Amino acid sequence: MATGRTYNDAIDALNSLQTPYAVIEARRKAGIRPDAASVREMRAYLARIGYAPRDLDRLNIVHVAGTKGKGSTCAFVDSILARYQQKGGPPHRVGLFTSPHLIAVRERIRINSVPISEELFAKYFFEVWDRLEENKDVAADAAVSGSKPIYARYLTLMSYHVFLSEGVDAAVYETGIGGEFDATNVVERPVASGISTLGIDHVFVLGDTVDKIAWHKAGIMKPGSPAFTIEQVPEAAEVLKKRAVEKGVDLRFLDIDPRLVDVKIRPGATFQKKNATLAVALAGTALKRLDPSFSPRPDALPQEFVDGLEQVVWRGRCEVKDEDSVVWHVDGAHTVDSLKMAARWFVGECANRSEAGPKVLIFNQQGRTEAVDFLDGLCNTVKNADPAGKGFEHVIFCTNVTYAATGYKRGMCQLSDVARADANSADFVNRQHNPADIANMTQQRVFAERWKTLDPSANIMLIPSIEEALNTARSLAEKEGEKKAQALITGSLHLVGGALGILEGADAL
Numbered sequence: 491m492a493t494g495r496t497y498n499d500a501i502d503a504l505n506s507l508q509t510p511y512a513v514i515e516a517r518r519k520a521g522i523r524p525d526a527a528s529v530r531e532m533r534a535y536l537a538r539i540g541y542a543p544r545d546l547d548r549l550n551i552v553h554v555a556g557t558k559g560k561g562s563t564c565a566f567v568d569s570i571l572a573r574y575q576q577k578g579g580p581p582h583r584v585g586l587f588t589s590p591h592l593i594a595v596r597e598r599i600r601i602n603s604v605p606i607s608e609e610l611f612a613k614y615f616f617e618v619w620d621r622l623e624e625n626k627d628v629a630a631d632a633a634v635s636g637s638k639p640i641y642a643r644y645l646t647l648m649s650y651h652v653f654l655s656e657g658v659d660a661a662v663y664e665t666g667i668g669g670e671f672d673a674t675n676v677v678e679r680p681v682a683s684g685i686s687t688l689g690i691d692h693v694f695v696l697g698d699t700v701d702k703i704a705w706h707k708a709g710i711m712k713p714g715s716p717a718f719t720i721e722q723v724p725e726a727a728e729v730l731k732k733r734a735v736e737k738g739v740d741l742r743f744l745d746i747d748p749r750l751v752d753v754k755i756r757p758g759a760t761f762q763k764k765n766a767t768l769a770v771a772l773a774g775t776a777l778k779r780l781d782p783s784f785s786p787r788p789d790a791l792p793q794e795f796v797d798g799l800e801q802v803v804w805r806g807r808c809e810v811k812d813e814d815s816v817v818w819h820v821d822g823a824h825t826v827d828s829l830k831m832a833a834r835w836f837v838g839e840c841a842n843r844s845e846a847g848p849k850v851l852i853f854n855q856q857g858r859t860e861a862v863d864f865l866d867g868l869c870n871t872v873k874n875a876d877p878a879g880k881g882f883e884h885v886i887f888c889t890n891v892t893y894a895a896t897g898y899k900r901g902m903c904q905l906s907d908v909a910r911a912d913a914n915s916a917d918f919v920n921r922q923h924n925p926a927d928i929a930n931m932t933q934q935r936v937f938a939e940r941w942k943t944l945d946p947s948a949n950i951m952l953i954p955s956i957e958e959a960l961n962t963a964r965s966l967a968e969k970e971g972e973k974k975a976q977a978l979i980t981g982s983l984h985l986v987g988g989a990l991g992i993l994e995g996a997d998a999l
């Protein structure tokens with residue numbers, strides 16, 4: 491264990507808790523999945539750092555699960571609550587816990603919408619670390635005696651300590667994977683639970699059909715707490731209803747809130763209005779809990795809600811950055827359905843721009859073999875939207891390594907590089923992928939083969955780093971001349987975080 495106590499030391503210690511690729515593979519082969527023991531273990535860790543689940547009641551937690559739109563919904567709720575906090579509250583301090591991060595791990599734990607500082611992160615990280623060390627045997631569960639929780643669980647545990655120590659009185663929690671067995675599911679009495687759009691993702695852990703996935707997500711509903719969801723595909727809706735009845739939970743299916751009609755939600759697409767609808771219901775329930783006299787007019791949203799929804803900042807989703815020769819469209823979609831949404835959004839943006847030049851795709855996915863099936867919808871959505879049936883002229887498949895020169899050191903690095911990684915890059919360290927696949931661009935080659943069958947006229951390129959991918963797009967654009975190239979950067983949040991870091995430099999966070 492590192493001897494120092496700096497932010498950098500905290501990040502190194504945290505990275506040592508990542509499950510290595512070899513272990514993930516071994517578990518997958520043995521068919522080991524998270525189960526009820528996961529939440530039991532989280533409770534035991536919570537006890538070791540000095541809290542009982544009922545202590546979490548002080549946080550007035552809004553808990554959100556879903557396949558897509560969790561983070562966006564949480565960001566909307568946070569932004570609405572922030573308007574009340576800024577007026578003097580309640581709430582007086584708002585916590586936000588999300589995953590994954592784009593640029594720095596601190597992004598996952600925010601107070602009043604701002605990522606906690608490096609100093610606070612280091613302080614609370616090591617307080618949790620020390621308590622775990624000191625109370626090795628306090629846990630009722632033998633499985634966790636003496637051990638440390640893995641990466642995502644450690645951050646979840648730490649977030650409770652941060653929020654409780656900092657006097658947070660309303661906290662918004664995004665689940666990591668699933669719900670029933672997720673680390674965030676130690677909360678027993680949330681103020682409200684929200685389930686965003688359900689679809690297919692994390693098939694190994696959650697199952698390969700929407701009903702199995704819905705079962706997991708429904709696990710965040712708790713008796714005594716209202717639950718909300720939006721329109722779902724029938725198989726998912728059925729499971730949610732059934733589990734709500736079993737648990738005795740009042741689950742409401744919300745149609746798009748008519749009060750949003752004049753609210754400028756960005757992007758103005760239906761999926762985002764669903765996220766906003768869910769957020770309005772969740773924030774309203776939280777505010778009512780904090781202040782029983784809170785009773786907004788039924789026919790119009792309070793100004794604080796409108797401002798919160800219109801002014802939300804949620805980086806890496808549907809972002810446009812206009813440069814001299816390229817307009818970058820940046821979206822972290824990484825499932826079949828959300829990539830279709832992202833493609834539709836991109837096409838809409840291009841259509842609004844009279845000077846739109848050639849279309850360029852920069853795509854990365856790492857580690858998920860099913861990702862090759864993400865490409866069909868992406869390719870066809872763009873082709874079908876073009877009157878001449880033209881898709882992307884240039885298609886770049888890159889790895890998730892950020893920089894060309896420093897390679898793995900700044901990117902998703904190998905175990906041996908963890909110690910050498912510098913302050914900023916350590917947030918990107920990822921031991922969960924096979925380094926050989928990245929070096930050989932194995933997955934990118936599979937993508938290229940598929941794209942050739944989808945669109946034989948496309949100019950397909952394999953590029954080893956995000957930095958070089960962006961530079962390639964720029965030089966293609968300059969060659970093409972007067973019309974600005976329209977680039978879509980999508981497929982993974984690692985790609986999007988890396989790209990924003992390069993495009994914005996030090997200002998990225």
Ligand SMILES: Nc1ncnc2c1ncn2[C@@H]1O[C@H](COP(=O)(O)OP(=O)(O)OP(=O)(O)O)[C@@H](O)[C@H]1O
Nearest residue numbers: 557558559560561562589687761807822823828831
């Ligand atoms: N309700 C939705 N339905 C379908 N796609 C969505 C929805 N909301 C967002 N998306 C798409 O998914 C992307 C990721 O959104 P968001 O970060 O809110 O999802 P998430 O559930 O937090 O995903 P993650 O698995 O990355 O944590 C967005 O950029 C957008 O393209």
Ligand SMILES: [Mg+2]
Nearest residue numbers: 557666691692
């Ligand atoms: Mg996910």
Ligand SMILES: [Mg+2]
Nearest residue numbers: 560561589590
């Ligand atoms: Mg998320």
